[in-house]
Amino acid sequence: MQAARTVLFGLALLLSLAAHAAAPRAEVMHWWTAGGEAAAVRTLADAFRAAGGTWVDTAVAGNEQARAVAISRVVGGQPPTAALFNTSKQFRELIDQGLLNNVDAVAVRDGWDKFLPEPILSTIRIGGHYYAAPVSIHSPTWIWYSHAAFRKAGVSAEPTTVDELFAALDRLKAAGLIPLAHGGQAWQENILFRAMLANVGGHDLYLKVVRDRDQRAIQSDAFRKVLLTFKRLRSYVDAAASGRNWNDATALVITGKAGMQIMGDWVKAEFAVARQRPGQEYGCIAGLGANAPYIVQGDAFVFPKSRDSQVIAAQQLLARVVTSPNAQVAFSVRKGSIPIGKGFDPAALDVCARKGVALMADPARVVGNDENYLTPDQNGALSDILTEYWNRATAVETVQKKIATALAN
Amino acid sequence: MLRRSSAYVALLPMAITACVIYLGTTLWSLRVSFTSSRTFPVDTYVGFAQYVRLFGDDRWLLSLSNLAIYGTVVTIVCLVLGFVLAALIDWQVRGEAALRSVFLYPYAMSFVATGIVWQWLLNPTNGIQEMVRRLGFPEFEFDWIVDPDRVIYTIAIAAIWQSSGLVMVIMLAGLRGIDPDIWKAARLDGIPTWRIYVSIIRPMLTHSFATATILLLTAVVKLYDVVVAMTLGGPGTASEVPAKFIMDHLFGRANIALASAGSIVLLLTIAVLLAPVLYLRRHAAGLGSR
DSSP: OHHHHHHHHHHHHHHHHHHHHHSOEEEEEEOOOSHHHHHHHHHHHHHHHHTTOEEEEEEOSSHHHHHHHHHHHHHTTOOOSEEEEESSGGGHHHHHTTOBOOOHHHHHHHTHHHHSOHHHHHHHEETTEEOEEEEEEEOTTEEEEEHHHHHHHTOOSOOOSHHHHHHHHHHHHHTTSEEEOOOBSHHHHHHHHHHHIIIIIHHHHHHHHHTSOOHHHHTSHHHHHHHHHHHHGGGGSOGGGBTOOHHHHHHHHHTTSEEEEEEOGGGHHHHHHTTOOBTTTEEEESOSSTTOOEEEEEEEEEOBOOOOHHHHHHHHHHHHHHTSHHHHHHHHHHHTOBOSSTTOOGGGSOHHHHHHHHHHTOGGGEEEOHHHHSOHHHHHHHHHHHHHHHHSOOOHHHHHHHHHHHHHO | OHHHHHHHHHHHHHHHIIIIIIIHHHHHHHHHTTBOOSSSOOOOBOTTHHHHHHTTOHHHHHHHHHHHHHHHHHHHHHHHHHHHHHHHHHHSOTTHHHHHHHHHGGGGSOHHHHHHHHHHHHOTTTSHHHHHHHTTOTTOOOOGGGOTTTHHHHHHHHHHHHHHHHHHHHHHHHHHTSOHHHHHHHHHTTOOHHHIIIIIIHHHTHHHHHHHHHHHHHHHHTOOHHHHHHTTTOSTTTTOOHHHHHHHHHTTTOOHHHHHHHHHHHHHHHHHHHHHHHHHHHHHHHHHHO
């Protein structure tokens, strides 16, 4: 009797294990640990579970750290099922070294070519194969402003051109407010630069400089004007900006101490925590002028090489789930991003995200973030030059020459 | 004989660690620094190209000069301050335990926490500057942390605050080891106390000074965390240091070859810096055993 029971128990255990093994199991590495981010990634995990998968969450705080751990594990032969990267050249070497599985089956079946924007597509589709599943699109160069501060300074309408932007900054300054909330860290200074390159330089110059690394464009008068406008913003920043974190700068806008901030759409999470709503307490400007390019950057899961059919099944299921319409909308609402392409229902999104979705519909306005086109090394060298220019008195011609040299190789 | 061999056996794990881990990885870095590796190590050799780029890079050169300024200031000020504090405690024995704890306390803090505390204190709009202004000195200015030409000194201030206590403890231990008869003899000769400290005691503490200097210099070379916590290398690249340059290129910028070249240069710098100190220490040890 006892023996029979043991055998039965053993059989039950085996069966349950078998059932467990049949569910595709995915260990997913990411860096989404902040409040809103964690809530967003949970929607993906739920969608994956609803599709019959088992989600094993491996979160590493800090995006650089998370990617470093992912790469170490790939090189060390213990890769996760999927790892988060930015849609950029960050994972290009992994592809070149043959360390990633492709998800062609999913991409072809779901017709990724038809709905993904070109800058995103160009980073994940290499040599005709699809190596990453995009999950979100952010734009780093939104202009956020406080309605209260604008009222106090007597700025009646939201700026629509670069001149109007500076007019509004002047008024804010005259009203004794901090015109531009800024965090003096290299990457934030780079965002200001990119905003000016897009809005002052325009679509063609933007691509010539960051995509083509065109020496003539970098030495041109038009680019000089971009650099000078970038540096001009410095006179609208408070003395204590150096070293400030981006969310502390956002807090200045939230409390109405500062008028504007130029930053990615992840700041919406900060406003939300302070119970401020887009279009009510704060406003958002995607670009200045009717033809201003809309810069997109995104996050995507890559799938480290494996020959195990169960792992491959899990990878393909994950790629399908995270790009599916329901998961995309639920995720975007919490993350503050916008869905990865055309054809997603924007009704659930906030007014700023809807602006972004509308802009995405026009392929002529969508350009990639600098990291789409530049290697991390080139991008870093550019960043060093720009942050030095922002913080020290340097002749603009010298800066042009330095940028030309840094991007030449 | 047996005792001797068992000593060697006991040393074996550490010897293997030193040879394989430290020496092995150093050689590996040296090899990578001559290649064109990016994210992954590859075997395409490019000679000294990475070193050429390194010494043509403004940020690297600034990092080296920052390290030199920081290292000089921190080492000298910590040694002087540590010695003076130790002498004062040694001389004025009342409340010694309390004072010793107070001065050593900062050393118990993580360097990151130290960096954040000093970032707050030095912030021009809500730190020391604002406090003094509110006390009735509206002209008072202390905004070094946002001044590209002075920011490296603010990092030195944080490091001095943290490390002087350690130097003090080492010095105090040295002072306690001094034969009381020397004091009696000097007093008998009518030498003033400060003069005893400077001319008699200080030379007897060469060993303590050398130990403290080695500890300080190794902390100087690996300077990284407090910079990340306090300034992130800013404003601009004004407070960048070599270790941060190496870390940035190792991971975020995916250029392990350039990062390796940087770490080899850093290693050579340490070797050059530490050689005289080690010599001094050996010399002092030689004197002691005689």
